[in-house]
Amino acid sequence: MKEINIGLCGLGTVGTGVVKILKNHQDEIMYKLGSQIAIKKVLVHDIHKQRDVVVDQEWLTNDPEELVSNPDIDVIVEVMGGIEDTNLLMEQALRNNKHIVTANKDLMAVHGQKLLRLAKANNCDIYYDASVAGGIPILRTLSDGLASDRIQKIMGIVNGTTNYILTKMTDDKLAFDDVLKEAQELGFAEADPTSDVEGLDAARKMTLLANLAFKMEISLDDVETSGIRDISQEDISFATSLGYTIKLIGIASINNGKVEVSVEPTLLPQDHPLALVKNEYNAVYVYGEAVGETMFYGPGAGSMPTATAVVSDLMEVIKNIRLGISGNAYVSPQYEKLLKENKEKYTKYFIRMAVEDEAGTFQKITNVFSDEKVSFAKILQLPGSEKETAEIVMVTHQISKQQLINSLEHLKGLSVVNRIISYYRVDGEE
Amino acid sequence: MKEINIGLCGLGTVGTGVVKILKNHQDEIMYKLGSQIAIKKVLVHDIHKQRDVVVDQEWLTNDPEELVSNPDIDVIVEVMGGIEDTNLLMEQALRNNKHIVTANKDLMAVHGQKLLRLAKANNCDIYYDASVAGGIPILRTLSDGLASDRIQKIMGIVNGTTNYILTKMTDDKLAFDDVLKEAQELGFAEADPTSDVEGLDAARKMTLLANLAFKMEISLDDVETSGIRDISQEDISFATSLGYTIKLIGIASINNGKVEVSVEPTLLPQDHPLALVKNEYNAVYVYGEAVGETMFYGPGAGSMPTATAVVSDLMEVIKNIRLGISGNAYVSPQYEKLLKENKEKYTKYFIRMAVEDEAGTFQKITNVFSDEKVSFAKILQLPGSEKETAEIVMVTHQISKQQLINSLEHLKGLSVVNRIISYYRVDGEE
Numbered sequence: 001m002k003e004i005n006i007g008l009c010g011l012g013t014v015g016t017g018v019v020k021i022l023k024n025h026q027d028e029i030m031y032k033l034g035s036q037i038a039i040k041k042v043l044v045h046d047i048h049k050q051r052d053v054v055v056d057q058e059w060l061t062n063d064p065e066e067l068v069s070n071p072d073i074d075v076i077v078e079v080m081g082g083i084e085d086t087n088l089l090m091e092q093a094l095r096n097n098k099h100i101v102t103a104n105k106d107l108m109a110v111h112g113q114k115l116l117r118l119a120k121a122n123n124c125d126i127y128y129d130a131s132v133a134g135g136i137p138i139l140r141t142l143s144d145g146l147a148s149d150r151i152q153k154i155m156g157i158v159n160g161t162t163n164y165i166l167t168k169m170t171d172d173k174l175a176f177d178d179v180l181k182e183a184q185e186l187g188f189a190e191a192d193p194t195s196d197v198e199g200l201d202a203a204r205k206m207t208l209l210a211n212l213a214f215k216m217e218i219s220l221d222d223v224e225t226s227g228i229r230d231i232s233q234e235d236i237s238f239a240t241s242l243g244y245t246i247k248l249i250g251i252a253s254i255n256n257g258k259v260e261v262s263v264e265p266t267l268l269p270q271d272h273p274l275a276l277v278k279n280e281y282n283a284v285y286v287y288g289e290a291v292g293e294t295m296f297y298g299p300g301a302g303s304m305p306t307a308t309a310v311v312s313d314l315m316e317v318i319k320n321i322r323l324g325i326s327g328n329a330y331v332s333p334q335y336e337k338l339l340k341e342n343k344e345k346y347t348k349y350f351i352r353m354a355v356e357d358e359a360g361t362f363q364k365i366t367n368v369f370s371d372e373k374v375s376f377a378k379i380l381q382l383p384g385s386e387k388e389t390a391e392i393v394m395v396t397h398q399i400s401k402q403q404l405i406n407s408l409e410h411l412k413g414l415s416v417v418n419r420i421i422s423y424y425r426v427d428g429e430e
Numbered sequence: 431m432k433e434i435n436i437g438l439c440g441l442g443t444v445g446t447g448v449v450k451i452l453k454n455h456q457d458e459i460m461y462k463l464g465s466q467i468a469i470k471k472v473l474v475h476d477i478h479k480q481r482d483v484v485v486d487q488e489w490l491t492n493d494p495e496e497l498v499s500n501p502d503i504d505v506i507v508e509v510m511g512g513i514e515d516t517n518l519l520m521e522q523a524l525r526n527n528k529h530i531v532t533a534n535k536d537l538m539a540v541h542g543q544k545l546l547r548l549a550k551a552n553n554c555d556i557y558y559d560a561s562v563a564g565g566i567p568i569l570r571t572l573s574d575g576l577a578s579d580r581i582q583k584i585m586g587i588v589n590g591t592t593n594y595i596l597t598k599m600t601d602d603k604l605a606f607d608d609v610l611k612e613a614q615e616l617g618f619a620e621a622d623p624t625s626d627v628e629g630l631d632a633a634r635k636m637t638l639l640a641n642l643a644f645k646m647e648i649s650l651d652d653v654e655t656s657g658i659r660d661i662s663q664e665d666i667s668f669a670t671s672l673g674y675t676i677k678l679i680g681i682a683s684i685n686n687g688k689v690e691v692s693v694e695p696t697l698l699p700q701d702h703p704l705a706l707v708k709n710e711y712n713a714v715y716v717y718g719e720a721v722g723e724t725m726f727y728g729p730g731a732g733s734m735p736t737a738t739a740v741v742s743d744l745m746e747v748i749k750n751i752r753l754g755i756s757g758n759a760y761v762s763p764q765y766e767k768l769l770k771e772n773k774e775k776y777t778k779y780f781i782r783m784a785v786e787d788e789a790g791t792f793q794k795i796t797n798v799f800s801d802e803k804v805s806f807a808k809i810l811q812l813p814g815s816e817k818e819t820a821e822i823v824m825v826t827h828q829i830s831k832q833q834l835i836n837s838l839e840h841l842k843g844l845s846v847v848n849r850i851i852s853y854y855r856v857d858g859e860e
Contacts, residue, residue, distance in 0.1 A: 021578045021720070028577045034755045135721040137574070141567065147458045148451045148741040273727055276706045281723075290451070290738045291565040293711075294728035297703055304720040311578040323752050325464040 004318050005040040007067030007098070008059075009089070010080030014103055014130075015042070016053045017307025018077060023054075025311075033318055041067050043080065068093040075317055077310060078102040087111045094118045094126075099326060101313045103130035103306050109204030113217050123327040125320055127313035132205050133158055133282045135298040135305030137312060142212055142286065149288040151213040153253040155427065158205040160280035160300040161189045161196040162228050162248040167278045170236055170245065176229065188280055198227035199248060199263040206250035209284070210261045214254050215334040222339060224262040231265055235422050238352060238393050239267050242378055245275040249427065260340040265424050267350050267395075272428040343402040348377070348426035350395050351404075353411065354418040357383070357390040361416040365392065368410045372403045389418060395426055434748050435470040437497035437528070438489075439519070440510025444533055444560075445472070446483045447737025448507060453484075455741075463748055471497045473510065498523040505747055507740060508532040517541045524548045524556075529756060531743045533560035533736050539634030543647050553757040555750055557743035562635050563588055563712045565728040565735030567742060572642055572716065579718040581643040583683040585857065588635040590710035590730040591619045591626040592658050592678040597708045600666050600675065606659065618710055628657035629678060629693040636680035639714070640691045644684050645764040652769060654692040661695055665852050668782060668823050669697050672808055675705040679857065690770040695854050697780050697825075702858040773832040778807070778856035780825050781834075783841065784848040787813070787820040791846040795822065798840045802833045819848060825856055 008015055022029070022037055030036055039059055047060040067073060068089055076093045078086065083106050090100055090107070094115065102108065108115070108128045119126045129139040133156075142151065157163050161183060168179040180197070183189035195201045203223040210218045228248050239246050244267035252261045268275045273295050277283040282300030287293055299305045320326045355361050362381065369376070378395040385391075396404075404423070411417045438445055452459070452467055460466055469489055477490040497503060498519055506523045508516065513536050520530055520537070524545065532538065538545070538558045549556045559569040563586075572581065587593050591613060598609040610627070613619035625631045633653040640648045658678050669676050674697035682691045698705045703725050707713040712730030717723055729735045750756045785791050792811070799806070808825040815821075826834075834853070841847045 017720075025578050032574075032577045032755075034753060135724055137571065141571075144462075144567070144742055144745075145738070147462045147745060148455050148738050271706055271708065273703070273706050276701055276703050278701065283725075288738075290447075290734040292729045292732070292735060294565055294726070295713075296724070296726055298724035299722045302722070305722060308575070308578050308718075308720045312574055315574075315577060319749065319753060323464060323749060325462075 013303035105131035130309035153287040156284040210252035345401040443733035535561035560739035586714040589632040640682035775831040
C-alpha cells in the first residue's frame with residue numbers, strides 16, 4: 001500500500017500540533033485510510049532552532065524548493081501564513097501536481113478562486129476547512145450536504161475576537177474600548193484589531209462559505225461589511241429590553257438564484273441558538289432545503305483545534321487521491337454571479353433616533369415610514385439625554401434595504417429628527 | 431467506471447425521499463463519487479400501490495430474496511423499520527457481501543454489535559448515521575474526529591418528543607399530561623409514548639454513540655435511564671429560579687478508561703448551548719481532548735432530513751468500496767468494557783425535600799450531608815404546601831453518586847424530613 005508523503009510548510013503552534021497528531025494517531029489513521037502518512041520535509045526559517053516536538057533533523061529545510069518541487073511529496077500542508085509569497089509557492093506546488101491543505105484564510109479569501117481553478121486544471125485538491133472556523137468542520141459538512149441538499153441561507157458567528165468583545169459588553173456592561181484592551185491583554189485580540197473589529201476577517205470567511213454554498217465566484221468586494229466599533233451600551237441595553245442579543249453575524253442567502261452576502265451587527269432573538277454562542281466561540285447556522293435548520297458550534301481558532309482540522313482535511317485529500325477523484329472536492333463556480341439589489345434584500349431593522357419632544361413629532365415620523373410602506377413590530381419612546389428631546393426605538397416588519405435607505409433619507413430631512421443614532425439588521429425571527 | 435447498484439428496503443416517506451434525492455442530485459453525486467448510483471430493486475408490501483414518486487415498475491418486489499441474494503446489488507438501503515425480521519434479512523445480506531445503510535435505531539441498538547461484527551467479517555460496511563439524530567451527521571463527525579482526537583464526554587438531547595414536552599412545560603407552564611396530549615395530536619408523540627418519555631429511545635441512541643466514541647461494547651442494559659414523567663411544574667419553577675433549564679440529557683463520559691452512560695433529566699445553566707435547544711430539535715455536545723467543545727444541532731427526525739442522512743451514508747459506503755477499505759469505517763470495540771462504579775461517578779445534584787418547619791431541622795439535615803462530605807453551592811428554604819412544613823432546595827458541589835445515595839438514605843431516616851420530593855443531575859457548569 002502506497003505511503004503518502006507530505007511536505008509541511010511552517011512549524012509554529014499549528015504545525016507542531018499536526019506533527020504530534022500524525023505521530024500519536026498513526027494506527028487510527030492507517031485504519032481509516034488504508035495508507036500511512038509520512039512527513040518528508042518541513043519548511044522552517046531556522047533549521048537549528050530548538051523545537052518542542054521531536055522532528056527528524058533530516059526533515060528540516062529553509063528552501064521551499066525542497067517541498068514544492070520534490071517529486072517524492074504528494075501533499076503540501078501549509079500552516080505558515082502570509083499572502084503573496086505563500087500564493088506564489090502554492091501556485092508552484094499545484095503546477096507540480098501537489099495537493100494542498102491550508103489553514104490560511106487570508107490566502108484563500110484573496111487568491112482562493114484562482115488557486116482552486118489552478119488545482120482543478122492539475123487534478124489536484126485544495127482543502128482549507130481549518131481556515132474558516134478552526135474546530136468546526138463546516139466546509140466539509142456543507143460540501144457533503146450539498147451533494148444531496150440545497151443551501152438557502154447561512155448565518156455565522158465566524159470571528160472569535162468580536163464575539164468575545166460583544167459578549168463582555170453585553171454580560172458585563174463594559175464599553176467597547178475597555179473590552180478591546182482586556183481582549184488584547186488576554187491574547188484574544190491582536191495589537192492591531194482592525195481586521196477583526198471592522199468585520200474584514202469575518203467577511204473573508206463568509207466569502208469562502210458563500211462561494212462553496214452557492215457555487216458562484218463571490219469576491220470580498222461583494223460582501224457588505226460593517227464592524228462593531230460603533231455599538232454602544234445604549235444600543236445593547238435597548239436590544240436587551242426588546243428581547244434581542246447583538247452579534248456580529250455573517251449572512252449569505254440565495255433567493256431565485258440571486259445572492260446576498262454581508263457581515264454586520266445583527267439583533268437576534270435571545271432564544272435563537274446563535275444568541276448563546278459566547279466569548280471566543282464560533283458557530284455556523286445552515287438552512288438547507290431538505291434538512292432544514294442545522295448548527296455547528298465550536299472553537300473558531302486555537303492551535304490544537306486548527307491542527308485537528310488540518311489533519312482531517314489531509315485525510316480527505318488522501319482518500320481522494322486513492323479514489324482518483326482529486327480536484328472534484330469543492331465544486332467550482334457553476335453559476336454566473338448574481339447579486340441581490342437593495343430592493344431585493346428583505347429583513348427587519350432596529351432603528352434608533354433622537355427627536356424633538358414636541359407635539360406632532362411622532363406623527364411626522366410615522367408618516368415618513370408609512371409613505372415607504374414600512375410598518376412596525378415594536379416601538380419604544382422615552383425621554384432623550386437632553387431637555388425637550390426624546391428617543392424613539394423601532395423594530396420594523398420585513399422591509400427591503402431600499403425601503404430602509406429611503407426612509408432614513410426622508411427622516412434626516414425632518415426638522416423634528418435630530419439624529420439617526422443607529423440602525424441594525426434584525427434576523428432569526430419567524 | 432463501475433455503477434453501484436442498490437436495493438432499497440421500504441418505500442415509505444424516508445424511502446421515497448431517498449428515491450427523490452438520488453434522482454434530483456445525480457450530477458452532484460457523480461461529481462463527488464466518481465460513480466453513478468442505480469436503484470435495482472425496491473422491497474415493498476404491495477407492488478401495485480399508487481406511489482407519490484416515480485419508480486420503475488420493474489424495481490418493485492415483495493420478495494426480499496430479490497434484494498439480499500441478488501448478485502447485482504452492492505448496497506442494501508434499509509428504511510422499512512422492524513427489529514427481528516429485519517435483523518435476519520440484514521444478516522443474510524451481509525453474508526452475501528452486501529453493504530448496508532440503515533436508518534433503524536431500534537435494530538442497531540438491539541443487534542448493532544452483532545451486525546457490525548458480521549459486517550467486518552465479510553468486509554462490509556454498515557452505516558447508520560440516519561438512525562441516531564436524523565439531520566445531524568454525528569456518527570460521521572465522531573468517527574472522522576476520532577482519527578485525530580480523543581472524545582472525553584458527549585452530552586446529547588437525542589429525543590425530539592421529550593424535548594418538545596419539556597420545552598412546552600417550561601415556556602408555557604403546562605402540565606406533563608396536557609403537553610403529551612397536545613404532542614400526540616400534533617404527531618410529535620406516538621400513541622404509546624412509553625419508549626420516548628421513559629428515556630428508552632434516547633438510551634438506544636446513547637448506546638450507539640458511546641460504543642463508537644469509546645470503542646467499547648456497551649449495551650442498552652449498561653445505560654442508567656430515567657424518563658421525564660415525574661418532572662413537575664414546581665421542579666421546573668425551582669430550576670428556573672436557580673438559573674437552570676431541565677432537559678432530558680444523555681451523557682456518555684470516560685475517565686481513566688472507565689465509562690458512564692446515562693439518560694436522565696438534567697439541570698443545565700440557562701446559558702449552556704444545550705439549554706436553548708427547543709421543541710423537537712436535537713443536539714449533541716462533544717468534548718474532545720484536542721478540539722475542545724463542539725456542538726451539532728439539527729432536526730432529530732423527519733423524513734427529508736433522514737433521507738438526506740441516508741444518502742450521505744450511502745455515498746460514504748460507496749467511497750469505501752472504491753477505496754477498498756469497507757468494513758473499517760466504524761472501529762469495532764477495541765477495549766474491554768469498564769463501567770464506572772457509583773463512587774466514581776461525579777456530578778452536582780439538585781435535591782428537593784419536604785421537611786418539618788421546626789427549630790433544628792436545618793441543622794439535622796446539614797449534619798447528614800456534612801457526614802457524607804457533601805457541600806452546597808445553592809440553598810433555598812421556603813414555606814411548604816402544608817402548615818408547619820417547609821421545602822428545602824439544594825444544589826450540591828461535585829459529589830459522587832455514592833455520596834448522593836448515602837445522603838438520601840440517611841435523610842429518609844430523619845424524622846424532620848417528610849419526603850425527598852425530587853433530585854436531578856446538574857451538569858454543564860464549570
